[in-house]
Amino acid sequence: MHHGVYRGAAEHPAAGGGEFAVTDPGTGEVVGFVADGQPEDAVAAVEAAAAAFPAWAATAPRQRSEVLRRAFDLMTAETDELARIISLENGKPLADSRGEVAYAAEFFRWFSEEAVRSDGDFAEAPAGGTRAIVTTRPVGIAALVAPWNFPAAMFTRKIAPALAAGCPVLLKPASETPLTALALADLLTRAGAPAGVVNVVTTLKAGSVVGTWLADDRVRKVSFTGSTAVGRRLLAQAAENVVNASMELGGNAPFVVNRDADVEQAVIGAMQAKFRNGGQVCTAANRFYVHADVAEEFVRRFGARIEAQKVGHAFADDTTIGPMITSKAVASIAKLVDDAVAAGAKISHQAPVPRGSVGNYFPPTLLVDVPSDASILREEIFGPVAPVVTWTDEDELVRLVNGTEYGLASYVYSGDLKWAIKFAEKTEAGIVGVNRGLVSDPAFPFGGVKQSGLGREGARAGLREFQETQYFSVDWS
Ligand SMILES: NC(=O)c1ccc[n+]([C@@H]2O[C@H](COP(=O)([O-])OP(=O)(O)OC[C@H]3O[C@@H](n4cnc5c(N)ncnc54)[C@H](O)[C@@H]3O)[C@@H](O)[C@H]2O)c1
Numbered sequence: 001m002h003h004g005v006y007r008g009a010a011e012h013p014a015a016g017g018g019e020f021a022v023t024d025p026g027t028g029e030v031v032g033f034v035a036d037g038q039p040e041d042a043v044a045a046v047e048a049a050a051a052a053f054p055a056w057a058a059t060a061p062r063q064r065s066e067v068l069r070r071a072f073d074l075m076t077a078e079t080d081e082l083a084r085i086i087s088l089e090n091g092k093p094l095a096d097s098r099g100e101v102a103y104a105a106e107f108f109r110w111f112s113e114e115a116v117r118s119d120g121d122f123a124e125a126p127a128g129g130t131r132a133i134v135t136t137r138p139v140g141i142a143a144l145v146a147p148w149n150f151p152a153a154m155f156t157r158k159i160a161p162a163l164a165a166g167c168p169v170l171l172k173p174a175s176e177t178p179l180t181a182l183a184l185a186d187l188l189t190r191a192g193a194p195a196g197v198v199n200v201v202t203t204l205k206a207g208s209v210v211g212t213w214l215a216d217d218r219v220r221k222v223s224f225t226g227s228t229a230v231g232r233r234l235l236a237q238a239a240e241n242v243v244n245a246s247m248e249l250g251g252n253a254p255f256v257v258n259r260d261a262d263v264e265q266a267v268i269g270a271m272q273a274k275f276r277n278g279g280q281v282c283t284a285a286n287r288f289y290v291h292a293d294v295a296e297e298f299v300r301r302f303g304a305r306i307e308a309q310k311v312g313h314a315f316a317d318d319t320t321i322g323p324m325i326t327s328k329a330v331a332s333i334a335k336l337v338d339d340a341v342a343a344g345a346k347i348s349h350q351a352p353v354p355r356g357s358v359g360n361y362f363p364p365t366l367l368v369d370v371p372s373d374a375s376i377l378r379e380e381i382f383g384p385v386a387p388v389v390t391w392t393d394e395d396e397l398v399r400l401v402n403g404t405e406y407g408l409a410s411y412v413y414s415g416d417l418k419w420a421i422k423f424a425e426k427t428e429a430g431i432v433g434v435n436r437g438l439v440s441d442p443a444f445p446f447g448g449v450k451q452s453g454l455g456r457e458g459a460r461a462g463l464r465e466f467q468e469t470q471y472f473s474v475d476w477s
């Protein structure tokens with residue numbers, strides 16, 4: 001199957017006609033070809049968006065809401081087909097892909113509801129004599145850049161509020177997962193988004209395509225999800241034209257278990273927080289701090305569940321952990337584990353990778369006796385490896401938990417809710433799971449502090465990221 005770049009509600013060949021292959025990370029087989037977009041395609045996408053912007057911004061909020069609601073309905077009805085595309089190019093087990101489609105669709109439903117609830121203000125000036133009307137307007141054409149780990153949800157979390165606010169969008173998907181983005185663009189067109197409102201440039205030249213957008217005066221917003229390193233670079237580029245920027249970046253989530261926690265519940269939460277999407281999640285628990293009094297029980301129970309994981313291809317019925325996205329990702333996870341073991345950590349439990357597997361598989365692994373300075377506790381693992389450290393002193397625990405440049409998610413388990421909330425308050429993170437291993441919900445604000453990002457997605461706040469405030473000072477004498 002061959003796909004073009006998407007603009008004006010249709011696919012087009014890339015300038016120069018180049019293409020690149022998309023592969024199944026579970027087999028290495030080619031599953032399709034997409035256009036290798038060039039800077040000329042980036043400019044053409046801006047032209048299409050600029051032509052669509054005035055009319056789209058002028059539509060009634062209810063009309064935009066109904067497009068998003070139809071997108072929710074279509075996405076829900078087409079779950080199986082979309083899930084198949086996600087599994088094919090991302091490798092996650094089909095059940096996980098269905099879960100991602102449901103989660104991704106919820107952003108369309110949530111922002112179809114928010115589109116008609118954008119409020120403003122009317123006030124008397126403190127000195128009297130004038131009145132102020134405070135209102136909002138769409139920020140403008142928005143460049144949306146997303147990673148491969150949730151190829152549908154990381155885009156719908158941006159597209160839905162952008163469209164609700166009245167902004168046209170330019171999508172730059174990860175080169176590993178362009179097919180999902182193209183399917184979303186087609187779905188939105190069928191849902192009623194006018195030509196030019198949703199545009200996609202698939203490319204191997206991320207830097208020059210996104211750089212072209214950020215250098216174009218007509219592009220007023222960049223919303224990025226991905227690594228902190230690339231986020232920093234885009235922030236620097238956005239500074240040149242003072243482009244409004246939202247950044248959802250990397251994480252290094254701690255998972256804390258106190259001595260009074262329900263250990264079985266903590267293990268269930270740990271499995272969700274660590275192994276969803278094979279650990280390739282920005283909110284994934286990256287390091288486990290377990291009170292010494294319950295560490296033996298936690299490791300035994302957690303280890304038993306890890307050993308029961310079935311590593312395999314996305315389409316095999318019993319697979320719970322699919323392949324990593326690339327062989328490079330496998331090598332980087334392996335290096336973190338090897339370095340930890342060389343520094344004194346031990347592999348206490350591991351699930352096997354089936355003999356003869358040719359994809360990018362990595363065995364789910366539990367590490368114990370991990371030295372507190374091991375690089376695996378500092379770097380984002382982005383794979384199915386759980387390093388456990390024991391603790392006894394709470395002040396030292398707080399220091400370890402916050403001893404990172406990241407601040408996206410954090411998890412705490414305790415039988416004493418008051419202690420858990422007080423601990424959560426000391427945690428430098430945008431999101432804290434309290435006795436819960438799953439924290440994502442389109443209705444609540446998702447985002448990080450420190451070098452995990454700027455801004456929030458989902459919730460009411462997500463719409464504001466795509467709006468400018470405008471204030472009219474009115475003579476009232
Ligand atoms: N905070 C969040 O909500 C969130 C969600 C998912 C993933 N992530 C983070 O994403 C990272 C994993 O994804 P990744 O490795 O694909 O990240 P990445 O930063 O390498 O890539 C993300 C996107 O940026 C593009 N890109 C790469 N270089 C670019 C450049 N120079 N200019 C413009 N675009 C460029 C990529 O093609 C891709 O589309 C992890 O750090 C993870 O924590 C964060």
Ligand SMILES: N[C@@H](CC=O)C(=O)O
Nearest residue numbers: 149150281282283440
């Ligand atoms: N955990 C995030 C995705 C990040 O990788 C989410 O659930 O939205």
